[in-house]
Amino acid sequence: MNIRKKRFFLLIAFLTITIVIFAQQVGSNSPYSRYGYGLLSTPSLGASEAMGGISYGLRRSQQVNPGNPASYSALDSLTFIFDVGVSGHLARMNDGINQRDFYNGNLDYVAMQFPVIRHVGASIGLLPYSKMGYDFGGARSLSNIQYIETYRGTGGLSQIYGGLAWEPINHLSIGANLSYLFGNFTRSSVVTPVTTSALVGETRHMYTIRELKYDFGLQFTYPLDKTRSVTIGAVYSPKLNARADVNPTEMLYTGDPYQNPWLAPSQVLKTDTLQGADFQLPHTFGLGMTYKTGHILVGVDGTYQLWKAMKYPELLDDLTDDNRFNNVYRLNTGIEYVSDPVSQNFFRRIRFRGGLSYANSYTNFSVTNPETGAAEGMGSFREYGVNVGVGLPFHDYMTGHVSMLNIGFGYSRQQPDRDFMISQDMFKISVNMNVNEFWFFKRQFN
Numbered sequence: 493m494n495i496r497k498k499r500f501f502l503l504i505a506f507l508t509i510t511i512v513i514f515a516q517q518v519g520s521n522s523p524y525s526r527y528g529y530g531l532l533s534t535p536s537l538g539a540s541e542a543m544g545g546i547s548y549g550l551r552r553s554q555q556v557n558p559g560n561p562a563s564y565s566a567l568d569s570l571t572f573i574f575d576v577g578v579s580g581h582l583a584r585m586n587d588g589i590n591q592r593d594f595y596n597g598n599l600d601y602v603a604m605q606f607p608v609i610r611h612v613g614a615s616i617g618l619l620p621y622s623k624m625g626y627d628f629g630g631a632r633s634l635s636n637i638q639y640i641e642t643y644r645g646t647g648g649l650s651q652i653y654g655g656l657a658w659e660p661i662n663h664l665s666i667g668a669n670l671s672y673l674f675g676n677f678t679r680s681s682v683v684t685p686v687t688t689s690a691l692v693g694e695t696r697h698m699y700t701i702r703e704l705k706y707d708f709g710l711q712f713t714y715p716l717d718k719t720r721s722v723t724i725g726a727v728y729s730p731k732l733n734a735r736a737d738v739n740p741t742e743m744l745y746t747g748d749p750y751q752n753p754w755l756a757p758s759q760v761l762k763t764d765t766l767q768g769a770d771f772q773l774p775h776t777f778g779l780g781m782t783y784k785t786g787h788i789l790v791g792v793d794g795t796y797q798l799w800k801a802m803k804y805p806e807l808l809d810d811l812t813d814d815n816r817f818n819n820v821y822r823l824n825t826g827i828e829y830v831s832d833p834v835s836q837n838f839f840r841r842i843r844f845r846g847g848l849s850y851a852n853s854y855t856n857f858s859v860t861n862p863e864t865g866a867a868e869g870m871g872s873f874r875e876y877g878v879n880v881g882v883g884l885p886f887h888d889y890m891t892g893h894v895s896m897l898n899i900g901f902g903y904s905r906q907q908p909d910r911d912f913m914i915s916q917d918m919f920k921i922s923v924n925m926n927v928n929e930f931w932f933f934k935r936q937f938n
Contacts (some may be wrong), residue, residue: 521583521594523626523643523914524873524906526679527809527855528817529773530624530648535559536824537601538577538924542881542900543826544847546791548725548780551665551711554894554928556603556615560725560780561667562709564605564613564657573605575617577898577924584917587862596625600922611659615669621649624677627750630862631686638686644750647677651705663714669707673732676700679808684748691744691758697808698741701771703734719786727778731798734773738766738805770803774820788829795822799854815856815870822851826879833885833894843883845900851875859910871910878903881922898924 525531535558536545547559556575557563567573577600584593603617629642651674657667676698683693706729713723741764743749743757775798782791799817806812826847831840852874859868881900902920 521585521596521625521627522906522916523585523628524853524855524857524916525624526626526643526645527811527857528804529675530622530677532622532854533620534822534824535619537575537603538898538900538922538926539828539843539845539881539883539896540826541902541922541924542845542847542879542883542898543789543791543828544849544877544879545824546780546782546793546826546847548709548727548778548793549711549723549782549791550780551713551723551725551782554896555926556605556617558603558615558617558619558653558655558669560709560711560727560778561615561655561669561707562657562665562711562725564615564655564667565611565659565665567605567607567613571607572929574927574929575601575603575605575924577601577922579920579922582919584919585914586917587912587914600924608656613657614655616654617652619651619653619671621651621673622675623648629682637688640684640686642682642684643680644682645677645679647675649673649675649701653707655707657709663712665711667709667711669705669709671705671707673703673705673734674701680750682748682750691746692748694743694745694749694757696741696743697738699736699738699769701734701736703732705732705773706730721784723782723784725778725780725782727776729776731775731802732773733803734771735768736771738769738807740764740766740807766805766807769805769807772802772804774798774802780824786833787831788827790827791825793822793824795824795851796820797822797854809858811856811858817854818852818856818872820852820854822849824849828883830883838885841885841894843885843896845879845881845883847879849875849877849879849904853906857913859912861912868910868912871908871913873906873908873913873915875904875906877905895928896926898922898926900924 534545536547540547550557551563551566553566579598579600581596601619605615608614624645624647627644632641651671653669653671655669659665678698680696709727711725715721742762744759778795780793797820800819801813802817828845830843853872856870856872859871879902884897886895900922904918906916
């Protein structure tokens with residue numbers, strides 16, 4: 493078996509194992525992930541994440557960019573790219589009185605990109621779409637009975653994608669991704685008596701989503717001279733209509749079912765199935781632009797998502813189609829600087845990156861005064877982000893290809909717009925390896 497075949501088999505085996513691992517990642521401890529589909533992820537990988545998450549106008553021959561599938565055709569006919577990223581998170585939550593920290597680690601994504609024929613490139617990979625993970629609650633009382641009510645949830649959506657891009661004429665590229673979107677969700681409310689020996693009650697909702705998703709991209713590059721160019725990119729994802737069975741169950745236990753996962757329910761009070769419940773994901777429109785020279789790249793992206801009035805089962809959150817979701821506006825901007833990308837000096841080839849981002853939440857939340865228990869109406873939050881990072885190059889002087897170890901640091905704040913809501917600060921460190929190899933060249937010797 494030659495070296496190239498061995499590499500392909502190793503990568504296929506790695507991707508298969510990764511799918512199993514990735515599907516079980518949570519990566520969130522936010523109470524805001526209780527609503528909707530959890531916290532949404534952006535399709536920005538490695539270097540683009542450190543530049544604030546820009547992707548629509550980003551067109552590079554040595555970087556995978558599933559945020560705009562039209563970018564795949566930038567790859568030359570001899571190169572194979574393998575990209576994998578991991579991250580660690582610290583989430584700090586504050587309700588104005590109490591503060592609590594949570595730590596998480598994730599395998600973020602796996603992606604590959606390779607040529608098909610002249611002017612046609614392809615990419616496959618595994619990306620997150622959303623993450624759900626929360627565990628919070630408090631003491632309650634009813635008729636002199638003290639109890640602790642805890643809300644817990646796990647799950648999320650992931651997508652396995654495959655995409656093609658074609659450059660029919662110079663400087664114009666079109667592309668599309670076909671993704672298999674999948675995920676399992678579990679939401680529970682657990683009531684644990686404190687002053688009596690009564691059984692522990694749990695109300696649980698479980699459901700699974702499986703659906704196909706489509707993304708279409710366009711990029712046009714206008715060369716200003718030999719080293720300078722402007723690229724404009726656009727992306728559209730149509731609305732997704734999915735159906736899934738929701739299984740609500742009410743059970744009694746002799747102990748906490750999460751602290752004792754082996755514990756079987758002592759009594760099942762209610763079990764049911766809501767068949768064919770409607771789940772919808774929105775139309776998404778994206779537009780971006782980058783300006784690139786031999787030393788600097790600057791870009792800006794804008795995204796608009798039509799979440800308002802998307803279908804979602806009222807059983808899961810007691811909200812309605814009118815007040816559950818908000819249309820989303822997201823803005824990302826970023827910059828990268830390198831002193832000399834072809835220098836013999838390693839330090840002059842290091843890429844320095846930075847970026848900013850802003851978005852509003854796609855979900856609203858039912859707000860309650862914790863002291864009085866009175867309903868305070870609906871609330872939401874806005875998210876502000878700052879990213880910095882470096883790209884450490886590994887230059888293959890025989891082929892001229894450059895692999896990159898990308899290290900990024902991010903900070904984001906979820907700022908609520910109502911009293912009695914929780915503010916959240918997220919600190920993130922990410923490490924991404926972009927392996928860029930000359931796989932499709934027939935060597936004269938090994």
